[in-house]
Amino acid sequence: MVDHLFLRACRREEVERTPVWMMRQAGRYLPAYRAVRARATFLELCRNPELACEVTLQPIDEFGFDAAILFSDILITLPGMGLEVAFPDSGPKILAPVRTKAQIDALVVPEPVPYVLEAVTKIKQALNNRVPLIGFAGAPLTMLTYAVEGGGSKDYAHTKKLLYGAPKEAHALLDKLARTCATYLEAQALAGADCLQLFDSWGGIVSPGDFREYPLRYAKQVIAHLKAGPARNVPIIYFVNGCAPYLDDYASSGADVLGVDWRVGIDEVRRRVGDGVALQGNLDNGALFASPAEIRTRVADILARAGTKGHIFNLGHGVLPDTDPEHVRAMVNAVKELSAR
Amino acid sequence: MVDHLFLRACRREEVERTPVWMMRQAGRYLPAYRAVRARATFLELCRNPELACEVTLQPIDEFGFDAAILFSDILITLPGMGLEVAFPDSGPKILAPVRTKAQIDALVVPEPVPYVLEAVTKIKQALNNRVPLIGFAGAPLTMLTYAVEGGGSKDYAHTKKLLYGAPKEAHALLDKLARTCATYLEAQALAGADCLQLFDSWGGIVSPGDFREYPLRYAKQVIAHLKAGPARNVPIIYFVNGCAPYLDDYASSGADVLGVDWRVGIDEVRRRVGDGVALQGNLDNGALFASPAEIRTRVADILARAGTKGHIFNLGHGVLPDTDPEHVRAMVNAVKELSAR
Numbered sequence: 206m207v208d209h210l211f212l213r214a215c216r217r218e219e220v221e222r223t224p225v226w227m228m229r230q231a232g233r234y235l236p237a238y239r240a241v242r243a244r245a246t247f248l249e250l251c252r253n254p255e256l257a258c259e260v261t262l263q264p265i266d267e268f269g270f271d272a273a274i275l276f277s278d279i280l281i282t283l284p285g286m287g288l289e290v291a292f293p294d295s296g297p298k299i300l301a302p303v304r305t306k307a308q309i310d311a312l313v314v315p316e317p318v319p320y321v322l323e324a325v326t327k328i329k330q331a332l333n334n335r336v337p338l339i340g341f342a343g344a345p346l347t348m349l350t351y352a353v354e355g356g357g358s359k360d361y362a363h364t365k366k367l368l369y370g371a372p373k374e375a376h377a378l379l380d381k382l383a384r385t386c387a388t389y390l391e392a393q394a395l396a397g398a399d400c401l402q403l404f405d406s407w408g409g410i411v412s413p414g415d416f417r418e419y420p421l422r423y424a425k426q427v428i429a430h431l432k433a434g435p436a437r438n439v440p441i442i443y444f445v446n447g448c449a450p451y452l453d454d455y456a457s458s459g460a461d462v463l464g465v466d467w468r469v470g471i472d473e474v475r476r477r478v479g480d481g482v483a484l485q486g487n488l489d490n491g492a493l494f495a496s497p498a499e500i501r502t503r504v505a506d507i508l509a510r511a512g513t514k515g516h517i518f519n520l521g522h523g524v525l526p527d528t529d530p531e532h533v534r535a536m537v538n539a540v541k542e543l544s545a546r
Numbered sequence: 547m548v549d550h551l552f553l554r555a556c557r558r559e560e561v562e563r564t565p566v567w568m569m570r571q572a573g574r575y576l577p578a579y580r581a582v583r584a585r586a587t588f589l590e591l592c593r594n595p596e597l598a599c600e601v602t603l604q605p606i607d608e609f610g611f612d613a614a615i616l617f618s619d620i621l622i623t624l625p626g627m628g629l630e631v632a633f634p635d636s637g638p639k640i641l642a643p644v645r646t647k648a649q650i651d652a653l654v655v656p657e658p659v660p661y662v663l664e665a666v667t668k669i670k671q672a673l674n675n676r677v678p679l680i681g682f683a684g685a686p687l688t689m690l691t692y693a694v695e696g697g698g699s700k701d702y703a704h705t706k707k708l709l710y711g712a713p714k715e716a717h718a719l720l721d722k723l724a725r726t727c728a729t730y731l732e733a734q735a736l737a738g739a740d741c742l743q744l745f746d747s748w749g750g751i752v753s754p755g756d757f758r759e760y761p762l763r764y765a766k767q768v769i770a771h772l773k774a775g776p777a778r779n780v781p782i783i784y785f786v787n788g789c790a791p792y793l794d795d796y797a798s799s800g801a802d803v804l805g806v807d808w809r810v811g812i813d814e815v816r817r818r819v820g821d822g823v824a825l826q827g828n829l830d831n832g833a834l835f836a837s838p839a840e841i842r843t844r845v846a847d848i849l850a851r852a853g854t855k856g857h858i859f860n861l862g863h864g865v866l867p868d869t870d871p872e873h874v875r876a877m878v879n880a881v882k883e884l885s886a887r
Contacts, residue, residue, distance in 0.1 A: 296700075357700060359637075362866050365832025369840065412830050412862075413811050414847070449790040450810040469791040470754050489753050491706025499710065506755070521753075525703050 209337045211272040215400060215440035215462050217483050217515035223508060223544035224271035225537055226339075229523030230264040231276045235530060237263045247292045251277050254324040261328050265336055267530070268537045272337050272400070275328065275393070277321055279343030279404055280351055282385055285315030288352060302355035304363065306374050314384045317392035329397035340398030342390050344405035344443070345382040345423035352378070361410050368411075368419060375419070383423040387430035394436035402442040403427060403460070409447020416451045421458060428459040442485055446522060452477035467492075467521025472510035483515035488536065490520045493528045497535035504539040513546065550678045552613040556741060556781035556803050558824050558856035564849060564885035565612035566878055567680075570864030571605040572617045576871060578604045588633045592618050595665040602669050606677055608871070609878045613678050613741070616669065616734070618662055620684030620745055621692055623726055626656030629693060643696035645704065647715050655725045658733035670738035681739030683731050685746035685784070686723040686764035693719070702751050709752075709760060716760070724764040728771035735777035743783040744768060744801070750788020757792045762799060769800040783826055787863060793818035808833075808862025813851035824856035829877065831861045834869045838876035845880040854887065 211224040232238055238260050242250065250256050257276040265273050280290050280297050289300040303309060328338055343351070353363045368375045390401045408420035428441055444464025448455055455463055456478040465474050465486030474484060492503050507518070518540045524533065552565040573579055579601050583591065591597050598617045606614050621631050621638050630641040644650060669679055684692070694704045709716045731742045749761035769782055785805025789796055796804055797819040806815050806827030815825060833844050848859070859881045865874065 359698060360863075360866055361832065362835075362868055365830070365866075366835045366868070369830075369833055369836035409809065412808050412833075413814075415830070447788070447809070450814075467753050468750065468788070473754075473791075489706070489710075489756070491702065492710055492753075494703075494707045495710035522701075525701055525706075527703055527707070 225518040225540040226270040226272040231260045233526040234528040254327045257324040258327045274339040299355045303352045309378045317389045322396040325396040337399035339400045340393030341402040342386045344403045345379045346420035347407045348382045350407045379423045383426040387427045394439040405445040408445040485517040487521040493532045501539040566859040566881040567611040567613040572601045574867035575869040595668045598665040599668045615680040640696045644693045650719045658730045663737040666737040678740035680741045681734030682743040683727045685744045686720045687761035688748045689723045691748045720764045724767040728768045735780040746786040749786040826858040828862040834873045842880040
């Protein structure tokens, strides 16, 4: 087994340079991806292991990223729980959002999505150990927001009505989402995923006390399950978008790597979370609209703040669809050149 | 002149209890407000000083808040600059979003909106010194996001294209927005507003370095203008929604009071910004969906964290339309009872 740069950085081992990948690296900013999407809907792409494999490898071939990430969507687990999801280009929609105790009681903890596991197996074969493969899932609180709001939200009013107005029901729903997430991630690892990322995209919408009570508590449940089972040696990345208010608690998640969004200095995060975890981040995805020279300056700044140990370079959130692929190349090359020891 | 509790707290003087008001306190959660809105559109309400006065006073009469805030909208300055705005119930829309240098060059720095100044005068008469009146405006970066995106946004891609891809044009636009904001706020103070709040609702979408370069820099320009002119003694509140990543710089704004959103502990903010400013906040607006007993517990927690000096109780963001007015009453009464010295 190859001891990949990316996995060594996850374990905070010495590395010859900082590894780099990018959230949503298999996505609409890439002409090769858009060519595949012209022949298939987003959901067809997720459900077809050959197509999912093809688009997963595109950014590795194109830019030389140090890790691949499974092409899928965090909402792909919801239909198995009993929630129908549509994926129009305007953003995913849950057709009957969860608002009542009866709806929560009716949800099931499903078997891991079979076509995702097939995609993992196929991608591992196709990668042939060039780079490791990251599997992923949505963290429980983030999945709750989608299930309850029915899609994106400006103010998360329905989410907060459930969390604060009906906490018992909220906990019941979060427990089901956490069990779904844990078995799903474990199955991805057993199918070959080398690393697992837990996306808490909306974990950052609550107060620090509620962060401990809701997103962090159920992320911990997922991570503890994984660390007690057959996938215990697979590194886990926990990413909270908007993590700045929670830095005193963030490291207690049990993850090997903490994702850092772009709004906070990665040096401040390091000071606050200590040396026991690796950090991943944290260039503003919008900074890829800057000139290649300015991108290089910003990459250098983040590398200097993050230090040489236990850092995986990434954006602070998914790459934006309008991004120029040549600016992505400028970022990747800058990381590789400027971080070489 | 009455030396109001609220204004004494803004100046960090000793107070007999913590003052309380609520962002969007004149709004859709109130049956009396909805009754007025049934007879007039949102824009008619903003443009009619008598109606604006009526709804401004409703929450003072109903709950006994310690300050009134002018009923208006931050986007009300844009038409005078040359940008047409529509206010459908789904949220405001700028009809021709600003994307080019030519569009930026064409914008003018207008005279303060006359019907807003008339409303300020009328409200001051109607209040008859019961409580002070807060005037307000959108901070330059927040106004830029609306002007450029055309409305709300999920990822602020157009904003970031302008800030990072065309920084010279971005600075030119921010300067025009800052000058508009400064003269507008000064005129509100001269018309009688006792305090001025600068809303940087989207100041929290950038990295700490970009916070200094864009939102903070232009908020400082506005505040410096006010502090050098005839309204210099009117306290200024600067509110950045999502302030947690910027606490090392926040106090340098020059404002007398810093607004604190709900995602960060107000005790952590106090530690990081020092004792030179008052703080305003910071109950999660969604916490008003909790039971009155739970609301009381959360109010007590915030009062304990904020301390007795230089604290104005508020929500961390505007009250949500679905909020039960009786829960607002529970919050106000809890603040008044629990903070009494």
